[in-house]
Amino acid sequence: xxxxxxxxxxxxKTYLSIFLALIFLTVVTVxxxxxxxxxxxxVIAMFIASIKAGLVAMFFMHxxxxxxxxxxxxxxxLFLLALLIGGVFLDAPFR
Amino acid sequence: MSEHVASGxxxxxxxxxxxxxSAAKLGxxxxxxxxxxxxxxxxxxxxxxxxxxxxxxxxxxEHLNWKMGALNTAILIFSxxxxxxxxxAAQHGExxxxxxxxxxxxxxxxxxxxxxxxxxxSKYEHGLFPGTVDHITNIAFxxxxxxxxxxxxxxxxxxxxxxxxxxxxxGMGIIFWIYLLAKKNRFSTDYYTPVxxxxxxxxxxxxxxxxxxxxxxxxx
Numbered sequence: 462x463x464x465x466x467x468x469x470x471x472x473x474k475t476y477l478s479i480f481l482a483l484i485f486l487t488v489v490t491v492x493x494x495x496x497x498x499x500x501x502x503x504v505i506a507m508f509i510a511s512i513k514a515g516l517v518a519m520f521f522m523h524x525x526x527x528x529x530x531x532x533x534x535x536x537x538x539l540f541l542l543a544l545l546i547g548g549v550f551l552d553a554p555f556r
Numbered sequence: 557m558s559e560h561v562a563s564g565x566x567x568x569x570x571x572x573x574x575x576x577x578s579a580a581k582l583g584x585x586x587x588x589x590x591x592x593x594x595x596x597x598x599x600x601x602x603x604x605x606x607x608x609x610x611x612x613x614x615x616x617x618e619h620l621n622w623k624m625g626a627l628n629t630a631i632l633i634f635s636x637x638x639x640x641x642x643x644x645a646a647q648h649g650e651x652x653x654x655x656x657x658x659x660x661x662x663x664x665x666x667x668x669x670x671x672x673x674x675x676x677x678s679k680y681e682h683g684l685f686p687g688t689v690d691h692i693t694n695i696a697f698x699x700x701x702x703x704x705x706x707x708x709x710x711x712x713x714x715x716x717x718x719x720x721x722x723x724x725x726x727g728m729g730i731i732f733w734i735y736l737l738a739k740k741n742r743f744s745t746d747y748y749t750p751v752x753x754x755x756x757x758x759x760x761x762x763x764x765x766x767x768x769x770x771x772x773x774x775x776x
Contacts, residue, residue: 467577468752470647471640480637487629487769491622494774503606506770513766521640522759523752528578531585538589542596549604 469526479520486513577749584753588760595719595764602712602771612705617772619684620713621675625773628671629765635664636762639755642734646748654738654751658731661758665728672721684710713772720768723761730754 490509498505519525524535571579606613642657676685683690684706688697695701697710734754737743743751 467574467746467748468581468647470644473641473644476637476640476644480633483633483636484630487626487633490770490774491626494622494770503771503775506775507767510767510770514763517636517759517763517766521636521762522756527581531582534582534585534589538592538596541593542599545596546600546603549600550607553604553608 469523471520471523471526475520479516482516483513486516573746577747577752580749580753581756584756588756591723591760591764595716598712598716598719599767599771602716605708605712609705609708612703613709614775616706616709617775619679619682620773621678622773624671624675625769628668629769631664631668631671632762632765635661635668636759638664639731639758643748643751643755646738646743646751647745649744649748651738651741651743654743655735658735658738661731662728662735665724665731668724669721672717679710686711686714716768716772720761720764723764727758727761730757 486509490506493505493509494502496502518535524531638657638660642654642661645651645653645657679685680688682688683693683695683697686697689695690697697707731754734750737750
């Protein structure tokens with residue numbers, strides 16, 4: 462945290478780099494979707510989406526500079542979501 | 557929602573400025589946690605039906621215009637960039653710049669909704685919208701003759717993108733409110749909570765679209 466002011470001030474250059482990285486990854490997602498990797502297509506698409514989401518959260522939403530309590534607020538719903546999706550796939554395929 | 561925490565006057569005396577700022581932010585993160593689970597239910601639903609009807613979902617997905625989806629992805633990413641520049645301006649107490657970047661964000665929001673409108677309109681004309689009829693095959697979307705798996709794909713598509721579009725509209729309201737506050741020169745290096753907290757909400761809208769775009773438009 463910066464001493465003066467309330468929150469962390471991120472250099473504007475960082476924001477520009479993140480913006481360009483997000484656009485670049487969008488192009489990569491579109492480009493790679495034209496190839497058929499079978500079941501891997503969705504895995505690759507979600508992997509790239511997660512990198513993009515991570516960049517947005519860490520830098521645009523300043524999560525990188527947040528305290529552990531905020532991280533608990535972020536990770537706990539993701540854990541619940543994993544439980545939900547995991548639970549659904551443990552159940553539905555065997556009906 | 558937790559915005560009201562942040563909407564108080566800058567000189568609330570029951571806690572110091574830094575604590576008030578952190579508490580407001582934490583409140584928004586808690587709200588975003590519920591948002592993740594709200595959309596999460598739909599993502600779980602999509603995941604299981606995609607797994608069940610893999611080829612039908614892939615075919616139905618081809619009816620979506622990926623170029624329009626990609627355009628909207630770029631618009632939202634740029635809008636998020638505009639918001640962080642607005643936050644940066646607020647952190648330096650530059651209300652004029654905050655106003656400018658909030659206007660840019662609002663324009664992006666409008667652009668996103670216009671693109672979405674034309675996408676929905678095209679589905680409406682091709683009989684792929686609830687209550688419409690395909691004029692070539694004469695099959696109504698609501699009739700039993702309409703492919704049930706297609707119906708499931710488009711049902712999920714409208715729920716997910718519709719709920720997302722609703723968030724864009726609400727987000728635009730919040731961004732406009734920040735614009736009005738900046739117009740009154742309310743932000744300074746000691747107080748910019750609404751910009752940071754409203755920005756968090758806007759970024760979540762971007763974040764959800766980052767998953768929706770490849771899931772619906774690219775891999776189906």
